[in-house]
Amino acid sequence: MNAILDSFDDISKAAPEPIYQQIKKTIQRRIESGDWIAGQKLPSENDLVVALDVSRMTINRALRELTQQGLIKRVHGLGSFVAEAPRHASLIELQDIALEIEQDGKHHSSQVLSLDTVAASPQIAAQLELPEGSQVYYLRAVHLQDGLPIQLESRYVNPLAMPEFIGQDFSGVTATAYLLQQFKPDEMEHRVRAVMPDRAQRELLAMEDGEPCLQLTRRTWSDDQVVTYVTLTYPGNRHELGARYATNEYQLR
Amino acid sequence: MNAILDSFDDISKAAPEPIYQQIKKTIQRRIESGDWIAGQKLPSENDLVVALDVSRMTINRALRELTQQGLIKRVHGLGSFVAEAPRHASLIELQDIALEIEQDGKHHSSQVLSLDTVAASPQIAAQLELPEGSQVYYLRAVHLQDGLPIQLESRYVNPLAMPEFIGQDFSGVTATAYLLQQFKPDEMEHRVRAVMPDRAQRELLAMEDGEPCLQLTRRTWSDDQVVTYVTLTYPGNRHELGARYATNEYQLR
DNA sequence: GCGCTATACTTGTATATACAAGTATGTTAC
DNA sequence: GTAACATACTTGTATATACAAGTATAGCGC
Structure with missing residues (x-):
């Protein structure tokens, strides 16, 4: 001793x-x-x-x-x-596409493709932790950087958690910004994949044939409910995720 | 008041x-x-x-x-x-492939393809913040999960910062693990992209034609020197990056 | 006007003390 | 043997006090 x-x-x-x-x-x-x-x-x-x-x-x-x-x-x-040695974690920061673009000094605009109430497929229902066939909100939008498409947003929203969502106008604010304003997420899940876009996606993103996409999916919880499940698809040659940190700027508890 | x-x-x-x-x-x-x-x-x-x-x-x-x-x-x-409202950041955790695989209960193995001293191309020299043409260490390895290739590692190491690197045997420990043991990084930069593999990469990763890859590049600093610059390439259909967090488990300062 | 000083207010750190409350162990009563 | 109790040690919180040191301002001397 x-x-x-x-x-x-x-x-x-x-x-x-x-x-x-x-x-x-x-x-x-x-x-x-x-x-x-x-x-x-x-x-x-x-x-x-x-x-x-x-x-x-x-x-x-x-x-x-x-x-x-x-x-x-x-x-x-x-x-x-x-204490146990902490996992050695390295982190990537993800933020609202509109913010990210404007921090780059470029111009962000977006175009809502559709905003409907739909019946959740088994897969979607599972992601939202809702019964199969539940009515959910479904938003599709394209985000443009200086007029060039850079993100495809495909978002499902739990109407029980966010009843107002369907009535909003998302030409001015992004859905991400709107939702962040409405509630404080207390849990999030992210996944990043590389995928090949289907033809519809390729056209919406104005991509060449044979180009891959970066696909980010995110689920966000509040009060133990999944509030939103979103898939963001980026053209692989036009966007990358990344960040640079001093290692004591972040902390994992 | x-x-x-x-x-x-x-x-x-x-x-x-x-x-x-x-x-x-x-x-x-x-x-x-x-x-x-x-x-x-x-x-x-x-x-x-x-x-x-x-x-x-x-x-x-x-x-x-x-x-x-x-x-x-x-x-x-x-x-x-x-204080100013913090950026709304969401994070993805990245960790050593060997750890990640074994936490999944699977078996990790790796195969060193080459470990040489090479002259840095202009591009590589810039990434390592060294003069063009400097001698640098270059490691290429494949990592396998239960025998299936899952990560291609292409790593440049600054010999000024890590002179011992070239003499190591990386069949037992991964280079990531070795380096983390040798020094404590004080800054890191990450980028994630979607790319199409070239033929050599496709073969090493045992991938079908037309499949995309997730590509992560990382630069790590210590004492204001870039210690290592690594590109990790994953088969898009066999691996994804991701994490789930309670929002108060991490903190950005 | 200019520069100096005194002053008041602020946060930063350190101490001594007190009591509350959780954990483990030994002891006693039965 | 077992349950109840006492005890010793631990961390958790709260208080009163003190001095150091940074910032801004008012006032003074010139």
Whole structure:
């Protein structure tokens, strides 16, 4: 146990860096170096109070923030433990096509192809977690960047969750923007595939023969209901998904 | 100003929920409802101490955690302000192919096609941020899931950053796993495209004619150097990228 | 007008203390 | 043996207090 506490040599109250930060970094280094392994018990707050001659609140703050960062886990009444190593996740950001285009300094427009109430096929009903044959809203639209088609939107909406959807005018706002305004999603599922477009899609996207598409499908939950199930199809040669991040700009809990 | 403080009616010291939580939620609701707009100044800690009859440390904790969550911004000596609304980001997780396959309960194997030192083409040199014609390491490998090819890896490695790379044996560990073990990336860039494979790729991936591929390219930085630039090619009909998240499992700062 | 200083207000950090509440263990009563 | 209880140790929260340090402003001296 003393060996563990010895790790905390270099805590200095005179240093310009706050004490709680120094404690955090010390622990963080030990964990990331693999020196302390997952599940291992950390010294208790009181142990550290004695060893470092620092107030318990200061130590509490350090450990609390490490917990928020996912490096350690704390159990009320039991102690603090090194957390399992997080999955190494890399992330791609997806956002509303209209925003994305306009951030590029280009002009976005869209064209609604259809907006109807239809009976859900078994497949669609399953995706929306509704009984087969339920009435659902179905929107089809093309999004253009400087006049060139760049995204095909095929969206099913759960009328129980979004009754107003059918009456909206989507020439001005995108359905994505409208829905995000209406509710706060609490769960999302994404899939990205490469597919060959059928002829109708190829024509709508003004694509050459033999060109593939990037296809993104997304389901969005709110209140344990699937609100919307959307398939976005992009011409493979005209669009790519991507992002660049500093690795501490995002966090997975 | 009083109108703002009136929002804090429902703070109860007797409630089972901690006071700092109640304060956080109250503020969070006001911000998310659009009631308080970006840039608006919040009451100071001392204002809240008086208004809520709560210790300053409790309020400090609430505001500090809201800052960590990105909902507010605090300026030392000035005050606390409602933060700009975060971009609405949705994320896809990418991870080592070997891990992904084995988490699926399937068997991963890989085959190194080549591992050489080559002169970087202008394009490759640019991606690696090296002078044209630099010597770089070049690895090509196929990854198989239960014997079926599922990923083609084409990786360039900066020898200045990873001199040991060329001497490794990648039949046991994947290059991804090896590199992640060697250094901690501090920045990453991802792109996802749909492409048609050339004949060599099609054969390596055992694909039918006319099938598209999902192509992911990634650049990884450490110490402001590009360490590796990799292109991963997946058969479109055999693999998709995806993830499902509760929206508060990730966070973008 | 210009520059300096004093002042008031803000957030940031650290401490000492207190009590609540969860977990595990040992002990006692039956 | 088993159930109830006591105890020791842990984290979780809340308070009162103190000082440091950043920002803006008012007022003063010149």
